[in-house]
Amino acid sequence: MKITLVSEGTYPYAMGGVSIWCEQLIKGMPDYRWDVVALTVDGAERSVFPAPTNLDKVHSIPLWGARPPGRALRRGPGHRPGASFNESYEVFVRALVTPMEATRSEQSAVSRSMFLLALRGMFEYASDGGDLSAALLSNRALTMMLDAWRDLRVDEIGPAPTVADAVEAAWLIEHMLRPLSAAPVKADIVHASMNGLATLVGMTSKWRHGTPLVMSEHGIYLRERYIANLHDEASHPVRVLVLSFFRSLAGAAYLITDVLAPHSMYNRRWQLHNGADPDRMWTMYNGVEPAEFPAATSEPALPTISYMGRVDPLKDLHTLIRAFALVRAEIPEARLRIFGGTPAVNRIYHESCERLIEELGLTGAAVLEGRIGNAVDAYHAGSIVALTSISEGFPYTVVEAMACGRPTVCTNVGGVAEAVGDTGIVVPPRDYAAVAEACIKLLRDNELRHRLGIMARARVLEHFTLRRSLKMYRNVYESLATPIRPATPPRHLRGRAQGRVTVPEQRGPAWQLQLDGEAR
């Protein structure tokens, strides 16, 4: 079986939880052949993972560099987009501009369907040799965008959007829609490792070849876009259009996906709220290989809080450092060791952490250790392991720390509470006093710390092993790829679907999946 795994900004060009999961998936199923489609910045990225033997090819679709490969423009650069583009774009842009009422309303459901149709229309336009990028950035498209705003946002106060606003929004959307212009992938299954732009690759393959689409969501893509946008300096219309694009795309992806795999129960809430079908959802937890994360047999000489992960604003290390200042006031010999690299884009945040450590007089006691060769050493270096993120999916770092027999102090975001259960202490995010209190409690109470550490490893062995995770995904793939008896559609549904794409091959309905007895 050939599976195409789609990633955006992760495997194989960047480290992180999703990248590790991608590698686990490919290496864990050596009997399948794999391709990877990576949405990249400019295609010049270098792989940071050694290629597994069953990985045939990595295709890059640069979103910001040269045009996507594999598609020649049959219409010249001066060609004006005709009705085939304009009609789809009209629907597309109106879906973006229409103010959201309630995501669970009928209007929202209709809007998601229309948005999906509009995406397909634009894909067909690009497939027929149209220059989608040029069409999206044409003055005609800008006019349609501004007209839609005037028609549908009459209640808006403040200045109307200018041509500059429309250009900025269209420019961002054009880059994000580039996967629609790439040649659709050929595979037995397309598996998007996250929602958002990665799903466009699955959509085109489904429209062209009828390939089933599986989508995993580790975190909630849409939620992270919203959080990232909180301090965006772009104008209001640009922010509305871009965030509406992400919201509509996420909703459209839930519509078209055959199997949706949230990686925590927490994720389901956002997915259901944005139109996901509960009958096609199965929660799949991340798993780790217990042998690779052996239980620690000793503790550091000094009471130590360990953090393992990249230095990133989403990890809210400021809260951890502030909490540690309170811990040190109570336990002067305590140490905080922050392990993990800093992506180039987070250099300023890294410096702000260093400054905060200095300002709070923690120099020498709290240390940004940088990248570490073996994560196990980072977990073993701490008496406890802390994670104070403001947004998470189902973080490996927590599960790995638990497998190492370390109790954790974590913030209640994403699937963290589901992972930790009763083997650690979960506190509200950004509440450094609560983090400090939990750390002090665990560092002072040896019996509690040891007991929770043993319970943590036991919980991982029971629920979060790699073998279990891989088995569930294998079941998904097998069920989707095995054709079942062709059912005769009712007479009124026979014939070709609208558009220029043949009706996809009938495949096993999602409800027939058996996923290791896992509850939906």
Place this chain on the structure above:
Amino acid sequence: MSLDSGLETGLGSGTDPDGNRPGPAATHAAGPGEHTVLLPRISTDPLDDLVERVRPTLSQAVDSLHVAAALEADGLTDRGARVEYGYQDVFALSTEVYRRLGPRLPRPRDVRVRGNRSWRESLRLISHGPLYVLPCTAFPAVLAIVGRRSLVLGLVFAGVLGWVYAGVASHAAYRMLGLGRPRAAGRILIVATLTVPVAGAAAGAGLVWLTGGGVALVAMITCQVAYQLTSTVMVFYRREPWLALVMTPAFLIGVAYLILGSGLRPWSAAVAAGCVVAAFLLAVVIAVRRARAAAMAEPPLRAALRPEVPALVGVGAYGLCSAVLLLHAAAPYLLGSLDVAIAAAPLILTMGVIEWRAERFRPQAAALMRRVERPRAFVRGIWQLLARETAICLLAPAIPAAAMLAGLYHLGLLSAVGIVMTAAHVALGGAYLLAFLLAGRDRFGWLCWSMLAAIVAHVGIGALLGSAPLLGRSGPALVDTSLYLGSVLLLQALFVLGLAPILGQAVRYR
């Protein structure tokens, strides 16, 4: 002090707007005034507290999901929404918070004020014209050394070579800089600067071998191309004042030679050569230091340049056509009457103004885009802007040209041919602005074909009319120069035609 006593004190001590204290009788007669009492509303709804707490962060939220994401990142859970606020979950609570946040207050529009720095930048660009003219005062001495024929040949030959070399090098360097590769940019400029004297000397030797002229001609060509690359590096690193400083002795002694006569001839040529060498070395040092100062690792230069090759070929061809366009018409007259020979001087002197207006075109277009609300209005505005800027670029050389023509008239050196030739060069000012705008959009093909068409029209029609000095048909010079003026106007029209499909595309000014 109690509130009551405060009110009493306030009434008793009240003053009118002029600060005059009213008398007791007046107060009594008017009685206490009626006014609306606004008491602060104190809400007992915890949701109002939440709304006020999140308002600074979420006043610009775009929808209720935006609020939900922020509240969750702040620690709110479904349980919290139920227990603390009585809503089913975070989403239901967020919908209400979003509603209570009320209409979004617009952020003030970004008002950009031109500061001193931008004026300095403008002056920097305008200074390029005089910088190009600065070494010209050495030419009379050089003329006396190498002879008229060799000087003209050398000027044309070195002009074309230096133009192409400098154009390709600066385009590649700016491209690398735009990609965030300052080291690659520096290396390109170093290589170009170090190799151009060798290329100039070799080309000069070839020219001497073919046409005669001696070592002095080779030296002149070498110095001229070296100066062109030197000025390219200095302009790239914004070191124009240094270039002006280093070249000033050459300028002064050139002027002194013109005034004091032949005794200073060897000095003028030697000082000019020395200044060029000094500026050249300075440029190399600057480029080396700037390239070394680049901290980030960059891909190999060859790999970085490979995708740029087609554009660089276009730039080279564009440079070649530009040089030929300017020189093919002027070259036959450089040995003739003064008014025709110096017809290009006003244009060269004000080339900096044209560069400045071309540089300012994009910011002005972007500002227009931030003002208008319809693409159609933008298109109208951008064409008006183009018309205005073209007029400025015609006016800029026209003013010194008028002064020059007046001076020549006063000296009795002005002819109709000179007037037409000067007018043609003034018209070239507008054409260069349009050419810069086309080059900024990588329309090198159109640029080259347009210039070739203009050259062919000039020479071809001249040949038909028996006045094409380049082809050895020495008909009336007025016919030839008039045809040149016509060809420049044709060139302007072709450039406008080339801009027509792209000028109004708003996205190009993002």
